[in-house]
Amino acid sequence: xxxxxxxxxxxxxxxxxxxxxxxxxxxxxxxxxxxxxxxxxxxxxxxxxxxxxxxxxxxxxxxxxxxxxxxxxxxxxxxxxxxxxxxxxxxxxxxxxxxxxxxxxxxxxxxxxxxxxxxxxxxxxxxxxxxxxxxxxxxxxxxxxxxxxxxxxxxxxxxxxxxxxxxxxxxxxxxxxxxxxxxxxxxxxxxxxxxxxxxxxxxxxxxxxxxxxxxxxxxxxx
Amino acid sequence: xxxxxxxxxxxxxxxxxxxxxxxxxxxxxxxxxxxxxxxxxxxxxxxxxxxxxxxxxxxxxxxxxxxxxxxxxxxxxxxxxxxxxxxxxxxxxxxxxxxxxxxxxxxxxxxxxxxxxxxxxxxxxxxxxxxxxxxxxxxxxxxxxxxxxxxxxxxxxxxxxxxxxxxxxxxxxxxxxxxxxxxxxxxxxxxxxxxxxxxxxxxxxxxxxxxxxxxxxxxxxxxxxxxxxxxxxxxxxxxxxxxxxxxxxxxxxxxxxxxxxxxxxxxxxxxxxxxxxxxxxxxxxxxxxxxxxxxxxxxxxxxxxxxxxxxxxxxxxxxxxxxxxxxxxxxxxxxxxxxxxxxxxxxxxxxxxxxxxxxxxxxxxxxxxxxxxxxxxxxxxxxxxx
Numbered sequence: 001x002x003x004x005x006x007x008x009x010x011x012x013x014x015x016x017x018x019x020x021x022x023x024x025x026x027x028x029x030x031x032x033x034x035x036x037x038x039x040x041x042x043x044x045x046x047x048x049x050x051x052x053x054x055x056x057x058x059x060x061x062x063x064x065x066x067x068x069x070x071x072x073x074x075x076x077x078x079x080x081x082x083x084x085x086x087x088x089x090x091x092x093x094x095x096x097x098x099x100x101x102x103x104x105x106x107x108x109x110x111x112x113x114x115x116x117x118x119x120x121x122x123x124x125x126x127x128x129x130x131x132x133x134x135x136x137x138x139x140x141x142x143x144x145x146x147x148x149x150x151x152x153x154x155x156x157x158x159x160x161x162x163x164x165x166x167x168x169x170x171x172x173x174x175x176x177x178x179x180x181x182x183x184x185x186x187x188x189x190x191x192x193x194x195x196x197x198x199x200x201x202x203x204x205x206x207x208x209x210x211x212x213x214x215x216x217x218x219x220x221x222x
Numbered sequence: 223x224x225x226x227x228x229x230x231x232x233x234x235x236x237x238x239x240x241x242x243x244x245x246x247x248x249x250x251x252x253x254x255x256x257x258x259x260x261x262x263x264x265x266x267x268x269x270x271x272x273x274x275x276x277x278x279x280x281x282x283x284x285x286x287x288x289x290x291x292x293x294x295x296x297x298x299x300x301x302x303x304x305x306x307x308x309x310x311x312x313x314x315x316x317x318x319x320x321x322x323x324x325x326x327x328x329x330x331x332x333x334x335x336x337x338x339x340x341x342x343x344x345x346x347x348x349x350x351x352x353x354x355x356x357x358x359x360x361x362x363x364x365x366x367x368x369x370x371x372x373x374x375x376x377x378x379x380x381x382x383x384x385x386x387x388x389x390x391x392x393x394x395x396x397x398x399x400x401x402x403x404x405x406x407x408x409x410x411x412x413x414x415x416x417x418x419x420x421x422x423x424x425x426x427x428x429x430x431x432x433x434x435x436x437x438x439x440x441x442x443x444x445x446x447x448x449x450x451x452x453x454x455x456x457x458x459x460x461x462x463x464x465x466x467x468x469x470x471x472x473x474x475x476x477x478x479x480x481x482x483x484x485x486x487x488x489x490x491x492x493x494x495x496x497x498x499x500x501x502x503x504x505x506x507x508x509x510x511x512x513x514x515x516x517x518x519x520x521x522x523x524x525x526x527x528x529x530x531x532x533x534x535x536x537x538x539x540x541x542x543x544x545x546x547x548x549x550x551x552x553x554x555x556x557x558x559x560x561x562x563x564x565x566x567x568x569x570x571x572x573x574x575x576x577x578x579x580x581x582x583x584x585x586x587x588x589x590x591x592x593x594x595x596x597x598x599x600x601x602x603x604x605x606x607x608x
Contacts, residue, residue: 089513095513095604099231
């Protein structure tokens with residue numbers, strides 16, 4: 001059975017009195033340990049699909065089942081807890097908290113767990129070491145380059161040891177070298193740490209790092 | 223602990239903005255404290271008023287005197303325990319800015335009725351024995367450096383002439399709410415001078431102070447006293463001491479009410495200042511709140527973060543404001559004519575109100591930003607450009 005099962009999912013956004021269909025009865029299976037790239041033009045619905053898989057949005061119709069749990073039926077608080085337990089997020093614009101150091105940013109998701117301070121420290125140090133920023137733990141985001149900020153965001157995504165990592169244009173705001181570093185890191189997370197990764201990207205070069213590429217157009221998989 | 227740290231760091235993310243907000247709140251709290259202090263000083267007489275004391279004055283106005291002959295009649299009214307009397311003397315000590323109550327009183331009974339003025343027995347005896355002796359309150363004794371045996375020269379205005387009094391007693395206040403600014407001397411001394419210097423003005427007293435046995439019978443005793451002098455040339459109006467004090471305050475009621483109203487307007491201003499800061503901060507952090515929600519932080523966490531920040535700023539402002547209130551009240555008191563307010567201290571209730579108001583403001587100012595943060599969908603928040 002696939003880790004992620006998207007079944008007949010439709011998503012319609014309401015803009016004032018208009019209804020804008022974004023996904024049309026879409027179904028998709030992603031096996032555990034897969035590295036999938038979702039590609040497509042702007043407005044094709046790839047980020048919406050990613051958001052549904054990550055549990056930060058709800059389908060208008062259909063179900064999203066992750067490891068046997070139908071997340072479309074969970075309450076807001078249960079969904080928040082589910083995200084905390086199962087999903088690691090990587091955003092295009094890193095979305096680090098500017099007043100927190102790299103260490104504190106990575107530690108954020110662990111504050112929702114019952115881990116002791118010492119255990120949290122151990123995990124944060126390990127995550128930062130994995131992304132190669134063990135020596136920048138106490139730097140603030142503004143003291144880091146874009147590539148380094150994204151690596152801190154990756155450390156934050158993996159620090160809870162999530163089942164799935166979702167990445168929305170993770171290299172979209174980076175120069176070529178930094179983008180390459182980030183993609184190598186993601187590939188390593190998939191191969192070495194067996195993380196299932198779902199990545200949205202415009203960049204064909206980035207998509208090549210994935211095992212599977214799925215294309216969306218006007219809300220349908222093509 | 224980390225969440226507290228985040229609240230603290232968020233609060234000081236824009237140091238200048240936070241500093242200005244804290245200062246704004248501090249100034250408002252200080253103004254609130256000062257206005258409330260003036261307001262409570264105005265009402266201090268009411269707090270001092272004893273429930274078992276009635277004031278019997280001329281029914282037309284307080285400024286008209288009553289015959290001394292009423293004393294015996296009032297004393298015979300059932301329920302009356304003791305009667306004393308007083309006259310507003312006024313006069314000028316040094317200059318007109320040196321303001322404190324100067325009263326001609328019945329030396330034998332005044333301190334028996336006003337038990338909150340604590341006068342050592344030896345000084346009390348000395349006061350009673352000497353015709354031109356006076357007793358001063360500890361507050362004015364401290365202000366003017368009066369000592370026992372000092373001579374106080376007063377220039378009369380209502381009662382013209384030069385008047386000399388010898389300080390034979392300094393009374394202490396039973397507690398902070400008691401007026402420590404009175405100067406009292408023998409009514410007989412005044413009456414004798416009037417008999418010789420202004421015949422026709424002798425034999426009058428300003429008002430009677432009637433101590434009653436049962437405060438629950440104040441209305442009944444008042445009616446009986448007034449009934450004694452109904453249709454006479456000087457009818458009386460007898461009321462509780464509190465009602466008597468209130469009639470004074472009523473004369474300046476509009477100002478006092480405006481002052482009270484203003485003190486609460488100030489709270490509204492604080493709320494707008496802090497509310498504005500919190501709304502700006504929350505709007506700028508829309509995406510961060512969405513990220514936190516994405517990571518699994520609940521609505522409760524966001525309430526804690528935003529509410530905590532708002533409270534931190536409001537409490538910091540209240541703290542600075544309360545600290546500033548003390549010197550400001552001192553400066554204000556020094557600028558007033560001496561003794562203008564018999565009791566001019568910052569009441570604990572004023573400080574409590576100021577701090578409670580600031581906390582209420584902190585909570586209220588965070589409601590809209592919290593609503594906004596909770597109501598914004600994660601996907602919209604992540605798209606927000608702030």
